Amino acid sequence: MKAFSVFRYPELSSPLRGTLTTKSVLCFHPRTQLCLPRKLFFCQAKFDGSFSTRVVPPTLLAAEKEEAKAVLALFLKKQGLSKAVAARTINKSDLFIQHLVSRLHSVHKSRYLVGRELTTLEIRDALIPYLESLLEEHGSVLVDVVENFPKPPVKEKPAVPPPPPNPTTDSKKLKAMSQVSGIGPAGNFRPHILYLIELGMDIEQIKGITHRFPAFAYYSLEGKIKPVVEFLLELGVPKSDIPIILTKRPQLCGISLSENLKPTMKFLENLGVDKTQWAKVIYRFPALLTYSRQKVKATVDFLDELGLSKESIGKILTRCPNIVSYSVEDKLRPTAEYFQSLGVDVAILLFRCPQNFGLSIEANLKPVTEFFLERGYSVKEVGTMISRYGALYTFSLMDNLIPKWEFFLTMDYAKSELVKFPQFFGYNLEERIKPRYARMKASGVRLLLNQILSLSGNDFDNALEKKMKKMLVDRNISNSSDDLQSDMEK
Numbered sequence: 001m002k003a004f005s006v007f008r009y010p011e012l013s014s015p016l017r018g019t020l021t022t023k024s025v026l027c028f029h030p031r032t033q034l035c036l037p038r039k040l041f042f043c044q045a046k047f048d049g050s051f052s053t054r055v056v057p058p059t060l061l062a063a064e065k066e067e068a069k070a071v072l073a074l075f076l077k078k079q080g081l082s083k084a085v086a087a088r089t090i091n092k093s094d095l096f097i098q099h100l101v102s103r104l105h106s107v108h109k110s111r112y113l114v115g116r117e118l119t120t121l122e123i124r125d126a127l128i129p130y131l132e133s134l135l136e137e138h139g140s141v142l143v144d145v146v147e148n149f150p151k152p153p154v155k156e157k158p159a160v161p162p163p164p165p166n167p168t169t170d171s172k173k174l175k176a177m178s179q180v181s182g183i184g185p186a187g188n189f190r191p192h193i194l195y196l197i198e199l200g201m202d203i204e205q206i207k208g209i210t211h212r213f214p215a216f217a218y219y220s221l222e223g224k225i226k227p228v229v230e231f232l233l234e235l236g237v238p239k240s241d242i243p244i245i246l247t248k249r250p251q252l253c254g255i256s257l258s259e260n261l262k263p264t265m266k267f268l269e270n271l272g273v274d275k276t277q278w279a280k281v282i283y284r285f286p287a288l289l290t291y292s293r294q295k296v297k298a299t300v301d302f303l304d305e306l307g308l309s310k311e312s313i314g315k316i317l318t319r320c321p322n323i324v325s326y327s328v329e330d331k332l333r334p335t336a337e338y339f340q341s342l343g344v345d346v347a348i349l350l351f352r353c354p355q356n357f358g359l360s361i362e363a364n365l366k367p368v369t370e371f372f373l374e375r376g377y378s379v380k381e382v383g384t385m386i387s388r389y390g391a392l393y394t395f396s397l398m399d400n401l402i403p404k405w406e407f408f409l410t411m412d413y414a415k416s417e418l419v420k421f422p423q424f425f426g427y428n429l430e431e432r433i434k435p436r437y438a439r440m441k442a443s444g445v446r447l448l449l450n451q452i453l454s455l456s457g458n459d460f461d462n463a464l465e466k467k468m469k470k471m472l473v474d475r476n477i478s479n480s481s482d483d484l485q486s487d488m489e490k
Helices: 058-078 081-090 094-107 109-113 122-149 165-183 191-198 203-214 214-218 221-234 239-248 250-255 257-270 275-284 286-290 291-303 310-319 321-325 326-342 348-350 354-358 362-372 379-388 389-392 399-410 418-419 424-425 427-442 449-454 455-490
Strands: 011-015 018-020
Touching: 011 362, 011 418, 018 109, 018 239, 058 094, 058 122, 081 239, 081 291, 094 326, 094 389, 109 165, 122 362, 165 203, 165 214, 191 203, 191 221, 191 291, 203 214, 203 239, 214 250, 214 310, 221 250, 221 257, 239 250, 239 275, 239 286, 250 286, 257 275, 257 286, 257 291, 275 286, 286 321, 291 321, 291 418, 310 321, 310 389, 321 326, 321 354, 326 348, 326 354, 326 362, 354 389, 362 379, 362 399, 379 389, 379 418, 379 424, 379 427, 389 424, 399 424, 399 427, 418 424, 418 449, 424 449, 427 449
Parallel strands: none
Antiparallel strands: 011 018
């Protein structure tokens, strides 16, 4: 049996998704409910047994589908799926994505009735708990539920034997692990294992490296491991950092010093890397020395395209060498375009805080932007805030921005003060913001927001004392004026 509903969608606008105008949409749409054995799945996510289809402008609907895909992809990756597997699952799950969008329409029905668009945060808050409930119910077959929606999952599946192990791969790993664990003729570990232990590595660390990269077990002590370690020590790398570097990138020990490592370092120095900072650069991102020149050059060319000078590019590579690991077309360029849409000078932002370009647009950047837009700031003001304080987008919403915002609302400052001083979010709430604000309130004076937080301890004390003295002088002058006026009247 089919029924029909009518929905008129008023005018919408969004600073981030462009402007969408639909004066009036009149449409008839059938209600449909799928009934399945033991479990009900609805194409529209209204789980009280009823169903409602609302007509949403196509542009907004498409945007919501992309948001739902992003949330689902993030959720699947958190469950241990690789990026490629998560993407394949989403490509097979159009009906489930539509189901998620319909759930949004049901959960936030009142928002649609007044024609307001959902924010990224609202979409995540609506979908994540639902996905978690599905995971709790279906466990390891969740991917089947998603891909085969609305068909019910088969609860009792015949046991499927795991794929046969690859004899060659397994054999190599077993042999490599035996090289690590084996005892030499003298009754000790092999020389290269003893050397690594002397550097501060424990046997479990070495086993972990070997499991990930079996070739490491076969590197000779004198021919590969020791020369690289000694070279790193000569560069100023502390001995205590060597185990961390080798754990991050054991392949370094397999690279020729004369033919690869040193020429690569010279190439990077010519691009602007500070040669006096190699110890820090390698510790931060040892994989930099294993990338091809073409890969490094692609990143440098993109930075040059943004208008960064050679000197600035060198400083970025020195401070944040892992930027080379990001794909130009899949990561750097889309992120640059996103910040440009906020009116940000991308070259300046990238120089000040290149870490922003390693963040996910959907999972990290958009939620922060939406957070400030929801609190009454304009896109231009958000752009100004990130321009003035590049680290703003690197903070956690739940652990940082929200708690500090809630306390800010009690501080009796105009919201515009955060546009002037977004660095507020970079100070510790319990150890800096609250104590200093309490001291200012107790003194009975008022300082600028940046004075409360950015001044050193002594300068803050002096600023309070100076304000208090001025307040006393002003009060005495006011009292004297009142007394004079009173005498004149007499």
